[in-house]
Amino acid sequence: MTLQQLKYVVTVAECGNITEPAKQLFVSQPTVTSAIHDLEKEMQIVILIRTNKGVILSEDGERFL
Numbered sequence: 001m002t003l004q005q006l007k008y009v010v011t012v013a014e015c016g017n018i019t020e021p022a023k024q025l026f027v028s029q030p031t032v033t034s035a036i037h038d039l040e041k042e043m044q045i046v047i048l049i050r051t052n053k054g055v056i057l058s059e060d061g062e063r064f065l
């Protein structure tokens with residue numbers, strides 16, 4: 001787990017999508033998605049639930065934050 005991954009998760013949770021945090025943090029959307037996916041694999045939990053309207057925190061994601 002890196003501080004960058006944590007920053008991505010917090011920002012995505014605040015915004016409710018991945019597009020805005022990518023713009024705010026000056027990185028691409030795939031970078032944010034990949035970092036969060038890697039963190040989810042490492043922690044063996046689902047942090048974000050992806051929907052067609054954005055993302056929401058899962059129960060595990062809420063506990064994680």
